[in-house]
Amino acid sequence: MTSPRALLTAWNIRAKKQLGQNFLNDPNLARAIVEKAGLNSDDVVLEIGPGLGAITVPAAKAARRVIAVDKDGRIIDLLHTELMAAGIHNVEIREADILRVDLASIHRDASRQLVVMGNLPYNISSQVVVQLIHARRCVDRAVLMLQKEMAQRICAEPGSRDYGRLSVMLGYCAQTQVLMPVRASLFFPAPKIDSTVIGIRFADPPPVRADDEGLLFRVIKAAFGKRRKTLRNALSQSELKLDAATCQRLLTEAQIDPMRRAETLSVPGFVRLSNTIGNHCRLTEKGP
Ligand SMILES: C[S@@+](CC[C@H](N)C(=O)[O-])C[C@H]1O[C@@H](n2cnc3c(N)ncnc32)[C@H](O)[C@@H]1O
Numbered sequence: 001m002t003s004p005r006a007l008l009t010a011w012n013i014r015a016k017k018q019l020g021q022n023f024l025n026d027p028n029l030a031r032a033i034v035e036k037a038g039l040n041s042d043d044v045v046l047e048i049g050p051g052l053g054a055i056t057v058p059a060a061k062a063a064r065r066v067i068a069v070d071k072d073g074r075i076i077d078l079l080h081t082e083l084m085a086a087g088i089h090n091v092e093i094r095e096a097d098i099l100r101v102d103l104a105s106i107h108r109d110a111s112r113q114l115v116v117m118g119n120l121p122y123n124i125s126s127q128v129v130v131q132l133i134h135a136r137r138c139v140d141r142a143v144l145m146l147q148k149e150m151a152q153r154i155c156a157e158p159g160s161r162d163y164g165r166l167s168v169m170l171g172y173c174a175q176t177q178v179l180m181p182v183r184a185s186l187f188f189p190a191p192k193i194d195s196t197v198i199g200i201r202f203a204d205p206p207p208v209r210a211d212d213e214g215l216l217f218r219v220i221k222a223a224f225g226k227r228r229k230t231l232r233n234a235l236s237q238s239e240l241k242l243d244a245a246t247c248q249r250l251l252t253e254a255q256i257d258p259m260r261r262a263e264t265l266s267v268p269g270f271v272r273l274s275n276t277i278g279n280h281c282r283l284t285e286k287g288p
Pocket residue numbers: 019020021022023024025048049050051052053054055069070071072096097098099118119120121122124
């Protein structure tokens with residue numbers, strides 16, 4: 001693998017900070033990340049942000065096909081040339097913003113559940129995780145490199161300071177696992193913050209199922225919208241449009257102390273709460 005610095009210089013390309021372009025500079029590490037995905041020769045990989053191809057090359061060697069989506073048109077030609085030079089012909093490179101890509105159509109095209117891989121640009125990583133949650137019927141598993149703090153938040157348990165909206169949303173529908181730490185010095189240019197590789201395996205159906213998943217996700221958002229407040233106050237000051245007395249009653253009905261904070265509530269607690277709110281809205285014929 002030619003170093004990212006040499007490749008960028010040869011192609012007269014400057015890494016763009018706003019696209020989170022910190023390229024992996026260690027082929028052994030790239031191979032180790034791909035191994036964590038447990039790819040086999042039937043798998044179709046969706047790679048988000050292939051960049052100069054550090055992960056693309058080992059993934060293409062292990063999988064049937066790689067669909068690689070990058071927003072930066074400047075590096076598409078470079079990547080194509082690198083892949084041809086490496087004798088790799090099973091990668092389809094698409095120039096697009098991943099947040100605008102319909103994962104269901106890629107899934108139909110692949111005619112099997114996707115394995116999603118990516119060293120994600122830090123500024124869109126939480127949006128990508130939410131996108132994967134919503135499209136999880138199309139995704140079997142994901143191996144993602146994220147900023148260390150973001151990975152900690154995703155994998156956090158209730159009661160910890162890091163526990164938040166994404167921990168609960170993923171806790172509802174997936175199993176997450178910290179796979180390996182990655183030092184900032186292993187990228188070019190080096191970012192300020194270390195990274196962590198995590199694994200996500202989606203569970204369909206979820207072990208504890210909400211009656212209305214859309215409502216569950218809105219309740220989670222409302223509860224963490226004001227995370228320093230009690231659940232009663234956070235919910236009553238949210239877009240759910242429930243007054244404080246109703247929130248007090250519904251929380252008690254769901255066997256949750258209204259004075260607790262969102263960061264202490266487990267996934268089954270959130271599901272109970274959203275089901276109780278959903279029942280209340282059906283009875284009063286009021287949409288939350
Ligand atoms: C952290 S770099 C990773 C590059 C390569 N996978 C590696 O590990 O060296 C992030 C990549 O995502 C691309 N990118 C940034 N925003 C994107 C978006 N919205 N959609 C698709 N790709 C994006 C960047 O152009 C860049 O190639």
